[in-house]
Amino acid sequence: MTGVANPKRLPRAVREQQMLDAAVRVFADRGYHGASMDEVAELAGVSKPMVYLYLGSKEDLFGACIRREAARLMERITSAVHDAATIECRLVSGFEAFFGYVAEHKDSWNVLYHRARALGPPFADEVDRARHDIIDAVTGLVDQRGASAGEAGALSHALVGAADALAEWASRTGEPATVTTARLMNLVWIGIERQIDGASWRPASS
Amino acid sequence: MTGVANPKRLPRAVREQQMLDAAVRVFADRGYHGASMDEVAELAGVSKPMVYLYLGSKEDLFGACIRREAARLMERITSAVHDAATIECRLVSGFEAFFGYVAEHKDSWNVLYHRARALGPPFADEVDRARHDIIDAVTGLVDQRGASAGEAGALSHALVGAADALAEWASRTGEPATVTTARLMNLVWIGIERQIDGASWRPASS
Amino acid sequence: MTGVANPKRLPRAVREQQMLDAAVRVFADRGYHGASMDEVAELAGVSKPMVYLYLGSKEDLFGACIRREAARLMERITSAVHDAATIECRLVSGFEAFFGYVAEHKDSWNVLYHRARALGPPFADEVDRARHDIIDAVTGLVDQRGASAGEAGALSHALVGAADALAEWASRTGEPATVTTARLMNLVWIGIERQIDGASWRPASS
Amino acid sequence: MTGVANPKRLPRAVREQQMLDAAVRVFADRGYHGASMDEVAELAGVSKPMVYLYLGSKEDLFGACIRREAARLMERITSAVHDAATIECRLVSGFEAFFGYVAEHKDSWNVLYHRARALGPPFADEVDRARHDIIDAVTGLVDQRGASAGEAGALSHALVGAADALAEWASRTGEPATVTTARLMNLVWIGIERQIDGASWRPASS
DNA sequence: GATGAATGAGAATTCATTCAT
DNA sequence: CATGAATGAATTCTCATTCAT
Structure with a gap:
């Protein structure tokens, strides 16, 4: 006893x-x-x-979880990105850190992403704040030069969305973070580059 | 009352x-x-x-919701894509239909996407089936030619993830489906095209 | 249809x-x-x-069941006993009829005996009446001569109790009514006979 | 309240x-x-x-009741029977203890006997176990010598049935346990004795 | 004569939360 | 510092019973 x-x-x-x-x-x-x-x-x-x-209270407890886990994820990404030189390198490092974190801390990511999102008003703020910290970080990566705020915001939302979905895919297939990162870069890097340069896709029909 | x-x-x-x-x-x-x-x-x-x-039961009721709403979304996308000629056109039509649906049926999308995902074993099957119908549809759009199964799967997961995040963004900013579609195409079309052609991004450092 | x-x-x-x-x-x-x-x-x-x-109502329905089934059982016993000459024969015929009925109409007996007994006030009367009809019949069998009312009442209660328990035993082992009847007569007939004659058991210790 | x-x-x-x-x-x-x-x-x-x-749960609670009450009844009977010398004495002591218990703990007996019997599969086991403990005890009283298993089983079922019915009778008339015991012995003792000796009743007609 | 549609009332069970020790 | 004891308030689900057609 x-x-x-x-x-x-x-x-x-x-x-x-x-x-x-x-x-x-x-x-x-x-x-x-x-x-x-x-x-x-x-x-x-x-x-x-x-x-x-x-x-x-339970609500407080949940909030505390969100904050602690979000901070951990942020720190991982931030420190990974920290000493990369080019935008491209930063992105790669950031994605790798992100995919690595998700793979290694399933519960943490699960709470942050799946469980916390869209959980009625009492939590929306807490969660949104955490989520936006991450999106803002990504925006920071991409928006080093002068993409307009709207553009960069939409872009980073899309990137985070794609990364999230790929993280899930990766957790099912078990592929290493570097491979998943390559897949994502494959899909979006040229688009990002052109966007930074100000070029853009035009509907083919016109 | x-x-x-x-x-x-x-x-x-x-x-x-x-x-x-x-x-x-x-x-x-x-x-x-x-x-x-x-x-x-x-x-x-x-x-x-x-x-x-x-x-x-509550479980049955939830399942019935998922099935009805998923079928509605699928029908909207399918019929939009139906008579587009090129892959590019199909994607554009599909995304527009998707963003339109999300904008017009917030609740439906909310249930399908936010609430239903990652909801323990009893629902996983139902929800996964619905979600996979959509992802498969996207895979079908992209994989008209011979991208390997794994490639196409990851690609469509990423696309759906990006689209989902942008749908949220759009629902906050209120921008029309066509604009959001353009943003997304801007980001990913070239990447898709290259992937279809078999080219791929290489890490800049090597 | x-x-x-x-x-x-x-x-x-x-x-x-x-x-x-x-x-x-x-x-x-x-x-x-x-x-x-x-x-x-x-x-x-x-x-x-x-x-x-x-x-x-449900209560009415239950009462109707009790009445119908009790009447059926009573009729079976009564008509079996009807043309037997001696008390012994009557008892044997009555028990055989009873065991036969229980074996052939499990549900009926189940409702009457197991389900209905001791079912709070609203039903007690109905059920008691039915049960007492049977006990009274047995009392009638045994009390042809002058056992005092109390004696005969206790006796027939005990007999019905024993018969009930044996009916259950028989329904489990599947033995024929005649065998079960013999078991019961074996146990109680001499006691009944002596009681009719006015003799009785005395504690051995005195 | x-x-x-x-x-x-x-x-x-x-x-x-x-x-x-x-x-x-x-x-x-x-x-x-x-x-x-x-x-x-x-x-x-x-x-x-x-x-x-x-x-x-309610089921658990009911099971706990059955177990506790059955143990109490068993203990009362067992300790009463314990230091009686002859079979006859044992039976008398056992019945007195039983009638005493039923008279003093109406609720307990009610639950054990009336309410618990024939209560669908989930309870059948628990209740049957408890009930069989008692019947086995009675079988043990009677079957000191070599009555065949089947015989003794049927006999003790019948005895318990008769005792139960008499207990009810006693609880209505309020007569003391010793009197009820005498009634029961009166009815069955000779039958038991003869059965122990191997003699048995034969249909009078043959 | 017969039924699909509808409900008020109450059942078992669980949970977030708080004292008194 | 730490906890066993205790509960008010929901929640899911079922049932006997009745209209309107």
Whole structure:
């Protein structure tokens, strides 16, 4: 009975991280509504009141998960992009980091992308903020020169959408991040380049 | 009380459609777990037992929504693509139809795309089938000639992902389907063309 | 659609019997609370309102079942006992008739004995009346001469109880009514005889 | 409101017994299907979630009742029989204990005997096990010497059936257990004795 | 005579959340 | 610091019962 596996009396910061780990896992598996605080507490190895004491309500807990995971993803991408020279290299590095992250942290991505998106008003803000941080980062990659705001915004949305779908594909086929990155670059790089140069596709019919 | 003022004693087929309309709306707004059968019934202007009698369990009801909405979207795309001559034209028509549909039937798209994806085993099949019908249609557009199966699959996943993200963007900015289509073609058409021709992007560094 | 199997427009008396047949079956299978009017109606091949129109509420329907089946059992026993000469013969004939009935009409016995007994106040009367008709008949068999009322009552209760338990035993082993009857007579006949003669068992210890 | 005025925050073991007490009472009064978890909780003086937390589903709860009550009855009979010397004494002690138990714990007997019997597959096992423990005990009393298995089985079924019916009779007339026991011995002892000795009743007619 | 359409009421079960210790 | 005990409020689903045709 007396603490073999779970040392009691851990410092607060550690316990909080354990709880968040558990929460991310449960939210990823069941979605926000499907998750129960009971399960989170059990998986974290603490009693429910502890969860409430440390992280607040279910809503708060979900928010905390989103923020922590989004920050982790951002950091991974940012540091990957950091010391690449050309736009092309930045994109490649960024995509590779992204695909790598998704492959290595399925739960994290699951919560962020699948579970959190479009979850009624109380969460929309939190999630949108997180998602926009990422899209903005991509916009930053592409929009080094003067594409108009609208253009770059749409472009990065499309890129992130495509990347997301490919991440899923990659997680099913198990292909390495570099290959998936190549597929994506294959599809979009020339388009991006031309867009940066100001050229654009015209309907063939006209 | 909130439902439309309905004449009583409608024939079954009519009531079923009303219920499905309501269900799509509610599932779109709240997600599967967040939706309550009470709300569906109220919005449909009937009592709960009618919903259970006609459409079965919540799970069944959700499945019925998915199937109906997926069929509608597919029909719209299929008929748009039908009489276009070149691959390029087909893509343009297909995207326009898609963006048009998403713009005009927000709830439908919401259920199909945001709410239904990644919803545990009981639904995975139904949803996956619907989603794959669409992706297969896109694959069919692109893969008229001999891109290898894997290539085409990844490509169409990426295209659908990009289109989805742009649809969201468009729904926020309110731009017409033709403009969004142009943005997307701008980004990907050359890449597609080259891929059809067998050329591909190479990492610049090597 | 138009009546191949179930001729429509049957005379009321026939329909009522069909419904009662169905009801006995369903009540036997599921018990009073577990049975649903839907199932009864379906099994009877009519719509629910017909059941209500002809037999009244669920409670009424159950009562009607009890009465009909109890009457059938009583008639079987009564006519078997009718032309036996001695008390012993009457008992044997009565038990054989009883065991035979239980073996041949499982549902009927099930409803009467298992499902109906001890079913809260609304039914207690109906069921008790039916059960007492049978016990009274047994009392009549045994009490031809002057056992005091109390004695005979207790005796016949015990006999019916034993017979009931043996009926169940017989229905499991499938042994013929005559054998089961012999078992029972084996156990109780001498005791009955002595009781009729006024002799009685005395505790051995005194 | 109806429950006993309970001090709050009782230890689990205590609360569980209170809940079982209430459940036995309610199941006895209404039968399995007729009983509602609401009523059980109210009578136990706790909220429904506590019942589910401690005892599980309605089915589980019913099973727990059956097990507890069957064990109590068995213990009473076993300890009564324990130090009687002859078969006759054992039977007398056993019956007295049984009639005493039924008289003193009406609800318990009601659940065990009337409510639980013949209750569809999910319960059949539990109930049958409990019931057979009792019948086996009786078989053990009677079958000290070599009555064949079938014989002894039928005999003990019949005895338990008779005892049950007499218990009911006794509970109506209020007569003491010793008197009811005498009635039963009066009826069956000679039959049992002869059966032990291998003699048996023969149809008078042959 | 017969039924499809419809519902009010209540069932089991679960969950987020909070005290008292 | 930490938890076992406890619950109000929903949620899904079913059922007996009745109209309108």
